[in-house]
Amino acid sequence: xxxxxxxxxxxxxxxxxxxxxxxxxxVESHLAECAACASELRVLDDVLALVSDNVSESEPxxxxxxxxxxxxxxxxxxxxxxxxxxxxxxxxGVGAATLALVLGIWLGGARQDSVVPLRxxxxxxxxxxxxxxAGQAPLADRVSxxxxxxxxxxxxx
Amino acid sequence: xxxxTWVAIxxxxxxxxxxxxxxxxxxxALARVDANQLVCQAxxxxxxGSYIAxxxxxxxxxxxxxxxxxxxxxxxxxxxxxxxxxMTTNGKSYTYLPKCNQLLVSEASSLLSDKDRTAxxxxxxxxxxxxxxxxxxxxxxxxxxTSRHSSRPAKKLWIDRENYTILRTEDYSASGQLRGRTEMxxxxxxxxxxxxxxxxxxxxxxxPVTICQSCASSEFRGLGFTVAAPRYLPAGYLLDGSHKLxxxxxxxxxxxxxxxxxxxxxxxxxxxxRMACCKDCGMTKCDDQNCGIATLGQVTRGDKTIVVVxxxxxxxxxxxxxxxx
Numbered sequence: 001x002x003x004x005x006x007x008x009x010x011x012x013x014x015x016x017x018x019x020x021x022x023x024x025x026x027v028e029s030h031l032a033e034c035a036a037c038a039s040e041l042r043v044l045d046d047v048l049a050l051v052s053d054n055v056s057e058s059e060p061x062x063x064x065x066x067x068x069x070x071x072x073x074x075x076x077x078x079x080x081x082x083x084x085x086x087x088x089x090x091x092x093g094v095g096a097a098t099l100a101l102v103l104g105i106w107l108g109g110a111r112q113d114s115v116v117p118l119r120x121x122x123x124x125x126x127x128x129x130x131x132x133x134a135g136q137a138p139l140a141d142r143v144s145x146x147x148x149x150x151x152x153x154x155x156x157x
Numbered sequence: 158x159x160x161x162t163w164v165a166i167x168x169x170x171x172x173x174x175x176x177x178x179x180x181x182x183x184x185x186a187l188a189r190v191d192a193n194q195l196v197c198q199a200x201x202x203x204x205x206g207s208y209i210a211x212x213x214x215x216x217x218x219x220x221x222x223x224x225x226x227x228x229x230x231x232x233x234x235x236x237x238x239x240x241x242x243x244m245t246t247n248g249k250s251y252t253y254l255p256k257c258n259q260l261l262v263s264e265a266s267s268l269l270s271d272k273d274r275t276a277x278x279x280x281x282x283x284x285x286x287x288x289x290x291x292x293x294x295x296x297x298x299x300x301x302x303t304s305r306h307s308s309r310p311a312k313k314l315w316i317d318r319e320n321y322t323i324l325r326t327e328d329y330s331a332s333g334q335l336r337g338r339t340e341m342x343x344x345x346x347x348x349x350x351x352x353x354x355x356x357x358x359x360x361x362x363x364x365p366v367t368i369c370q371s372c373a374s375s376e377f378r379g380l381g382f383t384v385a386a387p388r389y390l391p392a393g394y395l396l397d398g399s400h401k402l403x404x405x406x407x408x409x410x411x412x413x414x415x416x417x418x419x420x421x422x423x424x425x426x427x428x429x430x431r432m433a434c435c436k437d438c439g440m441t442k443c444d445d446q447n448c449g450i451a452t453l454g455q456v457t458r459g460d461k462t463i464v465v466v467x468x469x470x471x472x473x474x475x476x477x478x479x480x481x482x
Contacts (some may be wrong), residue, residue: 012280012393040243043279083398099176126453129402130425130466132263132369133416136245137423138200138274139312140325141339143223143234144214146243147260149252150236
């Protein structure tokens with residue numbers, strides 16, 4: 001299982017052709033004997049060929065899994081007591097809440113509005129150097145990256 | 158159980174059945190969308206088309222608005238009030254700072270072609286259509302890009318259903334938290350852009366300052382200290398360029414910068430001479446700090462300091478910094 005995890009982490013490098021030596025041998029020998037990892041590679045090939053259909057299994061929203069993992073690891077997680085008594089009014093309340101939640105997800109999708117605290121070392125030339133490069137990537141949030149450079153006007157040069 | 162209990166249970170069952178039907182229909186519609194194809198078209202569109210847009214970007218630092226003028230591969234972002242602006246064109250970026258009348262010039266080399274970069278993105282990230290939305294009055298597909306590797310950044314894109322322009326983005330850090338979002342409030346694809354919008358300021362009063370200069374890694378030999386690429390990189394990253402970073406600290410030293418990408422996220426590895434005039438923590442083990450857009454880690458080895466910047470978990474950051482010989 002650990003070996004599968006290691007090999008699957010290396011599949012994109014393998015397909016890009018940048019693996020060599022021991023890692024290349026590891027991937028190739030494992031792919032020859034593991035149907036699951038060979039299948040993962042086929043999925044990757046399909047994506048790269050852009051002929052794949054949509055992934056059939058349901059996937060969580062971007063970032064959700066890491067967020068859940070962090071909350072599980074957090075010592076501050078707390079549990080609420082469960083309902084003790086089954087009362088019709090509470091049942092109806094739970095039903096209404098379920099309906100509202102499901103319709104809410106259906107209508108608008110779950111939105112996360114909290115933002116990671118930003119502690120910008122604005123005078124740091126390396127952050128600027130990074131932002132200048134990263135801000136030119138095709139999917140980069142240029143308005144945000146380049147504002148870091150533009151907002152440094154007060155810094156002495 | 159009395160009658161009211163049965164009524165409540167019946168209501169819940171009906172609600173669940175109705176909601177289930179809606180969800181099934183929605184999931185079936187989303188499953189028919191080819192998210193990979195949409196991402197490819199959006200990446201192509203990035204270097205095409207023209208528009209004027211009012212954009213708001215929100216981070217925990219607050220919200221900023223800007224006007225974006227896009228024509229082909231040229232894009233100018235004007236920030237209100239201060240009249241500072243940034244422009245990217247033909248692999249160069251210009252940032253005009255009116256108070257000190259400086260024009261910061263930066264070259265970003267890219268060893269990867271658009272096609273290579275798209276293939277790399279789809280090799281490292283799963284694209285999935287997770288919904289439909291409406292941004293600035295335009296209908297959009299909502300595409301989630303989630304990494305095939307653990308502990309990596311993720312992104313959501315709202316892609317215009319007609320012309321594949323990216324209307325909204327949400328960026329998630331490697332720790333899974335929302336880092337920021339940028340959204341077009343208004344966009345006009347038919348507005349005529351005055352060509353003077355993209356003119357660079359001229360005259361003796363404007364001082365051009367080169368910050369970042371594209372170069373071959375062999376040119377690092379002249380920097381006066383040993384430069385070596387990191388021996389460790391997280392899976393999926395490829396070298397995308399090498400640059401000289403001219404210091405803004407006043408002492409005039411030059412740093413070497415290697416840049417790597419996995420198609421979405423980028424890592425910069427800086428190597429800089431260890432100089433007394435610059436802030437140097439002198440650490441022999443990597444010290445990291447979160448600076449919002451990325452995590453910055455720094456380690457000092459012999460005659461140089463290595464600084465790694467990227468949206469990475471601290472473990473990877475340390476491994477990269479400490480793998481530089």
